[in-house]
Amino acid sequence: MPARETAAATVEAPALSPRRRQLLDAALHVIADHGLRGLTHRAVDRRAGLPEGSCSAYLRTRQALQGALTEYVASALLADVDRLADRILACDVDDDGEGVRAALDLFLHWLDQRELLVARLELTMAATRDADLCAILADHRARLIGLVEGIMAATGKEHSSERAEALVASYDGVLLAALLKPAAERADFLSRSLQLLSNGLAGAPGA
Known part of the structure; x- marks a missing residue:
């Protein structure tokens, strides 16, 4: 069977020094465990196991810390979706079920490693009151919608930017609902929900 055509351009995560990555990974866990109020330079230093003042040496203000973490989280999620696109586009054109799988x-990986999802939720709420964070998330969301539309086009689905945006929003809702369910129920809920979305908003294969 022929392989699917290539979709959107590859997502490239921002280059980070090892120490900056260590600090942002620690910040990710802090905000996931303690919320935005708990995100302080001192808390990040403690989580990273670094001397006090390490985080502020790289990210001097709370605003800088929140902005860098927002970019870090959004880029990580976008890179995951880019790898998802590679997996889907490597499949035979007749294997539509592979996209759902x-x-x-x-x-399920995101739900098992919940820090990214919880941090994104915290930062999204903060972005409703912070124009700088809102701009970062809006830029990444636009890139995500473009990537999803590219997948839909390359796999022969009915597609448009509006349809891709609605699909991304629907996936967000499914993820949030799954996050609130008992772990034992998540796989079945996600499987059914993703199949429904694939049959609906994702559109039927083109002629």
Whole structure:
């Protein structure tokens, strides 16, 4: 069977020094465990196991810390979706079920490693009151919508930017609902929900 055509351009995560990555990974866990109020330079230093003042040496203000973490979280999620696209596009054109299976694997991974999802929720709420954070998330969301539309086009689905945006929003809702469910119920809920979205908003294969 022929392989699917290539979709959107590859997502490149921002280059980070090892120490900056260590600090942002620590910040990710701090905000996931303690919320935005708990995100302080001192808390990040403690989580990273570094001397006090290490985080502020790289990110001097709370605003700088929040902005860098927002970029870090959004880029990580976008890179995951880019790898999902590679997996889907490497499949035979007749294997439409692989898209659902690939998305299910990714969503379950995100739910098992919940820090990214919880941090994104915290930062999204903060972005409703912070124009700088809102701009970062809006830029990444636009890139995500473009990537999803590219997948839909390359796999022969009915597609448009509006349809891709609605699909991304629907996936967000499914992920949030799954996050609130008992762990034992998540896989079945996600499988059914993703199949419904694939049959609906994702559109039927083109002629």
